[in-house]
Amino acid sequence: MKFIDEVVIQAFAGKGGNGCLSFRREKFIPKGGPDGGDGGHGGSIYLEADESLNTLSAFRFQKDYRADSGVQGRGRNCAGKAGEDLILQVPIGTAAFADDTGELIGDLTEHKQRLLVAKGGRGGLGNIHFKSSTNRAPRQTIPGAEGESRPLRLELNVIADVGLLGLPNAGKSTLIRAVSAARPKVADYPFTTLVPNLGVVSIEQHQSFVIADIPGLIEGAAMGAGLGIRFLKHIMRTRLLLHIVDVLPLEGDPAEHARVIANELEQFSPTLAKHERWLVLNKMDLLDESEQQAKKQAIIDALDWQGPVYNISAATGEGTKALMYDIMQHIELHHEQLQDPTFFKEQQQRLRQIQEEGRESMHQLALLRQEQQDSLDEDDDDYDDDDYDVEVVYTRD
Numbered sequence: 001m002k003f004i005d006e007v008v009i010q011a012f013a014g015k016g017g018n019g020c021l022s023f024r025r026e027k028f029i030p031k032g033g034p035d036g037g038d039g040g041h042g043g044s045i046y047l048e049a050d051e052s053l054n055t056l057s058a059f060r061f062q063k064d065y066r067a068d069s070g071v072q073g074r075g076r077n078c079a080g081k082a083g084e085d086l087i088l089q090v091p092i093g094t095a096a097f098a099d100d101t102g103e104l105i106g107d108l109t110e111h112k113q114r115l116l117v118a119k120g121g122r123g124g125l126g127n128i129h130f131k132s133s134t135n136r137a138p139r140q141t142i143p144g145a146e147g148e149s150r151p152l153r154l155e156l157n158v159i160a161d162v163g164l165l166g167l168p169n170a171g172k173s174t175l176i177r178a179v180s181a182a183r184p185k186v187a188d189y190p191f192t193t194l195v196p197n198l199g200v201v202s203i204e205q206h207q208s209f210v211i212a213d214i215p216g217l218i219e220g221a222a223m224g225a226g227l228g229i230r231f232l233k234h235i236m237r238t239r240l241l242l243h244i245v246d247v248l249p250l251e252g253d254p255a256e257h258a259r260v261i262a263n264e265l266e267q268f269s270p271t272l273a274k275h276e277r278w279l280v281l282n283k284m285d286l287l288d289e290s291e292q293q294a295k296k297q298a299i300i301d302a303l304d305w306q307g308p309v310y311n312i313s314a315a316t317g318e319g320t321k322a323l324m325y326d327i328m329q330h331i332e333l334h335h336e337q338l339q340d341p342t343f344f345k346e347q348q349q350r351l352r353q354i355q356e357e358g359r360e361s362m363h364q365l366a367l368l369r370q371e372q373q374d375s376l377d378e379d380d381d382d383y384d385d386d387d388y389d390v391e392v393v394y395t396r397d
């Protein structure tokens, strides 16, 4: 199955059935009054979130979706049957936009949540409605209204509490393997991870949170280098970012590497760059104990880092448990704070800002790519961002 996180489809809601023009015709009632019934409403189109889905790949080939039309009214005041609604199942975390205006129609964040995306046309009125003292035989009816039709862009953002950030090879996937049942591939070459992986970290019986491991970022990602920045959108909604830094990289210096990531984040969304971010210094098993503290201090000094810092080894598990406990606490505190309506509002506002900035950066990147493509004029380069022939893995234990 392919991991698809963006599709454009056409939604055509059903037309309303026409109102009926009819008069009562019965034995012994020579001039029966009007009895034309109403048309049924056209079927609407809804999106419905389904927790068992994790990609939009079902929409890759079929692009047009039509709900049934309403049936027209009949004589004897019979109303036509309403057209059946069409319910499209999508993964949790799907947002729907009107593709022509860019307007956000809505977000699906909970299992079974429904969102109306194209309203069916109203059923027409039969002539029975138009009888009056002056007109006993009205020939007037109202036809059914057209259903709404619109191009829809569906965007899937995986929903996680914590997002992992870092250069390729920093050990992001190794960490998610160490602390959850998720089993993303780990290897000593860059870009091992090509799609987001989610892992559930269980702390105690009823305490758990979701971590998202995304592909590594490199310098220039905002300009399209490596896999670009498109995966950052999957961690836009997280409450906390874990910035994983390899303390003993094959090339370069850890503090410099951390700066690269901070810079790419800033270019993607300045608001996201100000988000709660913890520095996680990984591969500490490669250093002696005495070196570990010195390394940590050197990185903090070089970055003038004020936030939390953790020393861990994703490979041996050292330090990971304490980190996970602290994350859980942080998430719970955040949960409590969200009860405060002012805080909640601020968070919503901040999220919207991040989404806007992120969308703009991705738009700029798409334009840049288009320019490059045009100037290259290479028709054999049909690289498609969405074409990773791999599956997004959600592992819940």
Ligand SMILES: Nc1nc2c(ncn2[C@@H]2O[C@H](COP(=O)(O)OP(=O)(O)OP(=O)(O)O)[C@@H](O)[C@H]2O)c(=O)[nH]1
Pocket (backbone or CB within 6 Å): 166, 167, 168, 169, 170, 171, 172, 173, 174, 175, 185, 186, 187, 188, 189, 190, 191, 192, 193, 194, 214, 215, 216, 217, 282, 283, 284, 285, 286, 312, 313, 314, 315, 316
């Ligand atoms: N010694 C040591 N090696 C580690 C540690 N964590 C990860 N590694 C190794 O570092 C390499 C890269 O690890 P990954 O987990 O694949 O790195 P990643 O950040 O997911 O990389 P991408 O998916 O390419 O972005 C692998 O060879 C791991 O075995 C650690 O704590 N100690």
Ligand SMILES: [Mg+2]
Pocket (backbone or CB within 6 Å): 172, 173, 174, 184, 185, 186, 192, 193, 213, 215
């Ligand atoms: Mg990885």
